[in-house]
Amino acid sequence: MxxxxxxxxxxxxxxxxxxxxxxxxxxxxxxxxxxxxxxxxxxxxxxxxxxxxxxxxxxxxxxxxxxxxxxxxxxxxxxxxxxxxxxxxFLPNCRTYTEADLRDPANLPRVARACRLLHAGPRFVRDFDMFEVQRRYLEIVRERGFRLPPRYLDFMPTVSQIRKCLAVRDEGTVPCNNDLLPGNILDDGERLWLIDYEYAGNNDPCFELGNIWSESDLPIEHLEELVTAYYGRRLRHKIARARLLGLMSKYGWTLWASIQDGANDTIDFDFWSWGMEKYERAVAEFTDPGLARLMDEAARAD
CATH class of the missing domain: 3.30.200.20 (Phosphorylase Kinase; domain 1)
Structure with missing residues (x-):
């Protein structure tokens, strides 16, 4: 229409x-x-x-x-x-964030503050768990014959290990946007606004932080600063948790791109290339020798 x-x-x-x-x-x-x-x-x-x-x-x-x-x-x-x-x-006098804004360390405490405000607000009407979403996406991709990146299934055992390690220090969920691309963050000069709640749901706050890091391909130091600003002090296990959930973000949204590539003909966008960029970064993390150490850090107290 x-x-x-x-x-x-x-x-x-x-x-x-x-x-x-x-x-x-x-x-x-x-x-x-x-x-x-x-x-x-x-x-x-x-x-x-x-x-x-x-x-x-x-x-x-x-x-x-x-x-x-x-x-x-x-x-x-x-x-x-x-x-x-x-x-x-329409939110007046706002400009849309870019990756450059998130790469400016001065903005990270502002982003953390906006996330805390959302996370302290009313509970959402459903939950969002990327482990479950990724599995559902995978079922759809296989049932419909959409493209699957090479070696994608090879990393499923590692995903199970990550999920188990994160369960050790699970502290519950808060209302999360779950899709904070730079374009979903608006700045009116005094405060930040978070828009677009298609994927919103109650979730681990470290997914929100890890997803911000992942979506903008920020340096690891920026994730550390973002998590520290959010919690008010440096917590090694929270940083590790956000890194692991950022990895799951890349792995899960890869299949979102596969579904869009196969099913969406109303938007002129190269979904496959968008998803493969995420997947290549996910593969680099899955095959990093430091992954086991990250899981260990996420599962134990500082």
Missing amino acids: AAPEVLDRIPLLSGVPRSVEELPGGLTNHNYKVTTPSGVYVVRVWASDGELLAIDRDAEHANSIAAARAGVGAPVHAYLPELGVLVVG
Whole structure:
């Protein structure tokens, strides 16, 4: 459905003067900035098979409301699942983060602060566990005959070992975004906002931190600083935990890319190359002799 036709069917936006600007980015949605006399909104129109990608749109809506209540997410104005639409407020005077922003150590305490604010907010309506998501993605890839990276299955025994070692010091879950690419972090000059709650769910906070590190391919020193800023002191086992969950992030999102590559023909993007870049970094970590030491550090107290 074309954007104007969708907008005409949204009561908040129909029958009023408006200007529409398509926003860049978005690998599972088409996003539009809509300006009206009463306000400025972002209209998110679904562009992917949410069921294949483990996206629960009702949960996304509820979790977006929870994030707004936590003071870190945009306000939610409308949800029309029959149209595949979520309408949120446009956050004014914000610029979108880039990898360069995350590579600036001065910004890491700000990111940690925003994460803590979200994590202290209302619980989300579902959980997110990358170990379970990765297994579901793998089933879909194999059932549908999508491309699987070479040697992918060779690392599954190591994944089981990582999961067991992380269970030793499991401290529960908090509401996490789980997808903090730079483009999902906005800066208004005073504070950071976290947007896009498609994959949001209650999760280990170290996954959030490790995923930020992984998605922007940050130096390991930046992860150490991010984790230390989040917890308020340097904790070796938390840093190791975030590194291992960052590895699982790369390994799991690789299959997300495989599914998008095989099933999504509505977005012009090279999902396979995007996923293989993550996978190559995951392989380097799986085959690093230091992996056993990391698992040991994650399982014992400092």
